Structures are given as C-alpha cells and as structure tokens.
Amino acid sequence: MTTATAIAPRDPWSLVPSLGNLDAYIRAVQAIPMLEADEEQALARRLRDEQDVQAAGRLVLSHLRLVVSISRQYMGYGLPQGDLIQEGNVGLMKAVKRYDPDQGVRLVSYAMHWIKAEIHEYVLKNWRTVKVATTKAQRKLFFNLRSLKHQFKNEADNTHVGRAGLSEAEIQRVARELNVRPEDVIEMETRLAGGDVALEAPTDDDGDSPVAPLAYLADEGSEPTRVIESRRRDWLASQGIVNALDALDDRSRRIVEERWLKVNDDGSGGMTLHELAADYGVSAERIRQIEVAAMKKMRKALTEGEPA
Template sequence: MNTSTALSVRDPWSLVPSLGNLDAYISAVNRLPMLTPQEEGSLARRLRDHGDIEAAGRLVLSHLRLVVSISRQYLGYGLPQGDLIQEGNVGLMKAVKRFDPEQGVRLVSYAMHWIKAEIHEYILRNWRMVKVATTKAQRKLFFNLRSMKQALKQGQGDAADADSYRSTLTPSEVARMAGELNVKPEEVVEMETRLSGGDVALDPPADDGDEAYTPIAYLADDRGEPTRALEARHRDWLAGDGIGQALEVLDARSRRIVEERWLKVNDDGSGGMTLHELAAEYGVSAERIRQIEVAAMKKMRKALETVEAL
C-alpha cells in the first residue's frame, strides 16, 4: 500500500480506529506510511495556499505515530495513555496549521514542540487531581482525613481548630491517623498538605488587568518555540553567509560603499565613511554616492531572495 493510495480518501480519519481501543489505534497508526519530503512539501503548500483540508488530514495522519511515541515518555504521571495521545494530537494539528515548508525543516521536527506543549498543559491541569489519591489506602485517607482531623481537634477541646481545616497536624496526630488508616505517616502529612492547599490558576483571570502575575508567566518559555528558533537561525544566516553572498554580486565600488556605510565599525564604536567622504574619494557628488548605495542595496536584496528560494 503506497502513500498516494493509503491517504487519498476523502475522510482520512476513517483509516484510524477510535482511541477507545488503544492497542488497535496504535497498531493502525504505526501501519500508516510516512510521507517523502517532496510529498510533505506539496501537501503543506496546498494547505497554506489553498486551505486544503484533505492535505491537512494527510499531514496529520502521517505523523500520528510520532504522538504515540512522545506520549510514552509521560506514562509515569499516572494519566491514561489514550488521553495523552488525544492531547498530543491536538498539538500535532496546531503544528500542521502553522507549518511553513519553506523554512527548511521537516514537519516531524517542527511538530515535536507543539505535541509536547499540549501534553505538558494536560498534565499540569490534572497533576493535582491524580496525585491526591492513587491507591486504595490513599483514597481511604483522602475521604477520611477531614473528619478524623476535626474529631481529633474536638476531642482535645479545641473547637476553634475544628473549623479550621488548614491548621497543621501534630506528630502524635499524624501517627494516630496513620495507624488507624494503615498508611505511612509521611502519606498523612503529604495528603494533609495537598488538601489544605488551594489550587493556583496558571492563567490570570480575565478581569485582573495587566498587573496580574501567575505561574504561567514563569512556566512559559518561548525560546524553544520552533518559529522563533527558525527566525533566529535565519537572522544568523543573514548576518553571516547571507550578507557575504549578497556582497559578491556587487562591483568593487558599490561593495566598498555598502561596507563603509553599513558594515564597518571602528574600535571607538564609530561607523565608516560618510557620503561626503566617499564622494570626495571617488570625485563625484554625495547624491551620486547615495544613488549607488540605493542601487546596490536593491541588488543585494534580490540576490538574497534568489538564494532563499532555492
């Protein structure tokens, strides 16, 4: 079964079973053929230029196995792999929507960031709930801790503390609860700490204004975001090899004018020669030097566009 046959159906998702049967789903996506670089580029351009939904579906389908592979890295958090895959698929679709085939990287490299970002967000949303009670003994502790704590406080005649769930348990109270519920004392302390702590919103409420500061502000790190990384790499290329190649298309005079006006930096931080200084050297007017400079810059831009299009 070749790629064109396997992925040319109008509804490509019909090739993949529901996530309700995880084994069948993983088996199916692992059988889907990968796209060649040429096929990937063609489909990405169809999506970008014409909004071709079938092309988007084929791009997504051919990378579902990547989501399955990445999801396995997060099984230790106690979340169902099916849910992790589902969230990762959302990230994959976002990557396909934003993918630019002209950037010179394959979709598999670009999509990894978006897949992991969605899975991370899902884990952050569910981590507190999952960690509260993961075993039968911990669930028993979860459901009995509040009432036992209040009973202990009331038995000590401390009515005020009975209404204050946030007060800390003493070592003797921790030991007593652990013995009655057949759990470790440290599990009692951990559960008490988790239940007495409030949830913290990752994003600020909509009406908090610009001064709101929540964990998302320091959890987010866009330095690894693929688009920014590609832009940075492109800027580095322009500042180095790109400028060098563009200068090669100029004649000697035009090249020296551009270098003096735009690229030269002296030890004292000053730039190169002025228009009038160059005019005096070449025996022409300052306006003529400016015209040569403008023409040279246009020629360089055209040369760079030609190189980038290759």
C-alpha cells in the same frame, strides 16, 4: 502501488479505531506508514492552496505515532495516556493547519512543538497541585524543579536546609538557572511537596525509563520558526552581504567597506568621512550622501535576493 495510494481510503480516519481500546489504537497508528518528503510537501500544498480536507487527514494520520511517542514522556503525572494522546492530537491538527511546506522544515519537527504545548496545557490544568501554574516562571519551575533538586542531591548532601526543603543557596541557584524570582522557587516547591502524585517517570518491566517532562524545558532554539530565523541571519551575515556589495559600483563599495566592514590590526576601523573625501577630492557631505545611497541599494538587494 505507492505508499501514498496505500493509505488513501475514502475516509482516512477509518484506519484508526476508537480510543476506547487504547492498545488497538496504538497498534493501528504504528502500522500507518510515514510519508516521504515529496508526498508530505504535495499534501501540505494541497491543504494550503485548495483547503483539501483529505490531504489534511493524510498528514495527521501519518504523524499519529509521533503523538503516542510524546505522550509516553508525560505519564509520570498519573494522567491517563488516552487523554494525553487526545490532547496531543489536538496539537498535531493545529500544527498541520499552520504548516508551511515552503519553510524548508519537515512536518515532524514543526508538529513536536505544538503537540508538547497542548499536552503541557492539559497537564497544568489537571494536575491538582499546580492548577494555578499559569505564568512563564511557574511553568519553568513545574517542569524543572524536581530534576534540579535531584541534581543537588547527587552533588552533595545538604547541611543547611532552608525554607521549603531547599537551602538558601540552592534557592538562589535555581532562581538564577531558570531566570525566576527566589520567591517563585519557594512557592512552587511548597506546592510540589504537598502533592501525592509521583513526578518521576515510571520504569517499565524491561528497565526502560521514559524521559520525565520535568527533566527538561523545550529548547526554544530548536523551535522551527526560530531555526528558520537563525538560518536567515546566517545568510544575511554571509552570502547576503556579499550579494549586496556586488550590487554597488566600485566607489560606493569601497566607501561602505572602509566605513563599516574594515577592521585594522590595532582594532581601529577604516577611513573617516573626511579621509575618504580627501582621497576622492570631494566634500565629506558628498561622501555621506554616497554612503546613504549605497546602504539603500544594499537593503534592496538583500530583500530581493533573500532565500525563500
């Protein structure tokens, strides 16, 4: 019996108990097996092509443990873990609905972005001192300011304390590092200083301390769609340009290479239109026309040969 068959009851949600008993819920989701890559791909295609609700349920079930793990990183705000899990599950379901199995990314990587985004929204709406933290700058400061202050304290003792408990130099430094205005730094520091909820993540009995959400911002470069875009750019700059040049005849290829790809030792480029015209015994306008036609042919080759 395969793993897929083992976790395919008539009602997949019957595997998970009510959130009323959080410990039982966590034990249950930890016991649900993860899907193999081929199983995940097959289920995702069934959901995308056939709108198969049972396939969606299987995908969600196998990633509930991921939501539990991420929710622990946000417990330093004094909010119930059950509520954090509930919001994270909403993000997981959104991820499953939008997931494209043909993008070459596992669902776990794609879902992390949506789970964190949903929990971020919940924290910002329910932590009383930052209910108005709705702009991008305020969100950056909310999740990073405390960790930056701790970093400053470790580097050196402050001798000049400016407004809101930060020196003027520190305010400017925070603004530069997070790309926000100094006024935004001062405002958010004032709000955080008036709170009565500990922002640092708690340390459990065996000394393990989860990562506090204010210690980092999600790296946009690791977001799945950006990773795919980066891979596409890398392909275009390497194999893509080789394929496009191979689609040209010898004369067109040389003209393109001389005009756009060649760099001499002294930093200068290749031949000019007039130099190429003299070399081939035609007018500069004719060389320009060949170059334009070659570029169109290369663009077509890049579009047809682009990997899925």
